[in-house]
Amino acid sequence: MAIAEGGATLRETVFFEGVGLHTGQLCRVAVHPVSEVSTPCAITIRKGNSVFPARWDYVVDTTRATVLGDGGVRVSTVEHLMAALWMTGVTHGVIELLQGEEIPILDGSAQPFVEALRAALTPLPPLPTSAEEPRAALTPLPPLPTGWERGNPQLPSPACGRGAGGEGALVQARHADRYLGLSFGGDALFGYIDFPAPLGVQAGAFALSDALQQIAPARTFGFLREVEALRQQGLALGGALENALVIDETGYHNPARFEDEPLRHKLLDVLGDLYLCGVRLTGFTLVAVKPGHALNVQLARQIAQAWFTED
Secondary structure, eight states: OOBOSSOEEESSOEEEEEEOTTTOSEEEEEEEOOOOOOSSOEEEEEETTEEEESSGGGEEEOSSSOEEEETTEEEBOOHHHHHHHHHHTOOEEEEEEEESSBOOOTTSSSHHHHHHHHHTEEEOOOOOTTOOOOBOOOOOOSOOOBOGGGTOOBOOOOOOOOSSOOTTOEEEEEETTEEEEEEESSOEEEEEEEOSTTTOEEEEEEEGGGHHHHTTTOOOEEEGGGHHHHHHTTOSTTOOTTTOEEEETTEESSOOSSTTHHHHHHHHHHHHHHGGGSSOBOSEEEEEESOOHHHHHHHHHHHHHHTSBOO
């Protein structure tokens, strides 16, 4: 089953407060419960009088973070909170930005969000029988790429089809040497990244069902040599050793939580961005080769447009 059965919200509003990674400003956000449901999934964003879905078609920027917006309203760096909502099974909620323009970075991972959300989690009643789930609409496509574990991933040509789909059907996105492929069925995350020395190539496989333990604690990362240039662009103004894994000319500047923490964090970003497809997916296999926010959102869009059709 590609769409999660049942749903969950929160028993009470959960609050988060901290610095924004890019703005450096104090940011406060509340995640409110939802009492009435009519669709399998509904995560919305609220800022002032603006309310809009946390969905791919409201993405307004993907430069170093995923930014959602509606008109003049922007909410930046939503990916870690969205990943936490997906990992904890929250399908219905309202994310309200109370102060600032960004979701607070906290410790740079999804872990603080996960812990708070899990403590307030509550199941929702079943949907009315009249509420139909989205229909499968994918043609099975070429196999997932091979060779990722040897540092030489063999990428298929990009394609995305419509028609009768089901278990094993694949949706994929590609740009140059970057690739994302999601196959319905299985329980695996495959990742591959390649950065300049000293980080270099990292590749690994993880069980999707272990994301809470293996992916959620991985922090955002950055290169010490890029800090000044980023800040001149108005980015990473709130970055610090307390909320990021920093890489200098010799390796990790501060202690890493995992030997391959950057790879795991890239997969965390993918899971958060993919939740913008509008439905909480489960039971899939994901291959991510050099992923980034723009490609992640492209895949979320293709899933929404090609898999989940409307009457």
